[in-house]
Amino acid sequence: MLTGRFLYDPVGPFHRWSETPEDVREYWWKLFGDKVTWDPRDHGHIKKTFQTRGAKRLSDMLSKVRTKGTRPHWICEEAWKGLIDHWEGEAFKKISTQNKTNRASGKGGAARELGRPVDPDELFLATHKKKSGTWVDNRSQTTY
Structure with missing residues (x-):
């Protein structure tokens, strides 16, 4: 529009x-x-x-x-x-x-680091948890 x-x-x-x-x-x-x-x-x-x-x-x-x-x-x-x-x-x-x-830059970094493909749960945790281990928001915790 x-x-x-x-x-x-x-x-x-x-x-x-x-x-x-x-x-x-x-x-x-x-x-x-x-x-x-x-x-x-x-x-x-x-x-x-x-x-x-x-x-x-x-x-x-x-x-x-x-x-x-x-x-x-x-x-x-x-x-x-x-x-x-x-x-x-x-x-x-x-x-x-x-x-x-x-x-x-930076594509496929996790796969190279782990030496294998990343599974969806690992990806979710890596993108929805802070370095301190806490969730970025309540919705992320509920979804997981």
Whole structure:
């Protein structure tokens, strides 16, 4: 449901959901609410889902635009310049390089360490218990 028109009409540039001003996100929520109806009892769940998917959608759209390197019709000239400045900045490049390194490393570490495939119970414990041995949350303990 989030399209270019939603994201850059009437304002911009926004590099990520969390840096988008609250009033702009509320404006997008209102546009969404004008097009879609739901049971009022589901309002909280719908809004949370809208925010989660909106963040992912914005990230995906901007990633594609950045890769392509040309301004799409739905981003105004001023917003495009702001995005280019952000992408060419040292802070963005540093984070991008770190993320690239992280994605390229660390796969299969547990299997190499143990010398065998990891079973699902071991994986769950490794990802849901703190180093101190306590559970990360009550739900994890209940699930196990």
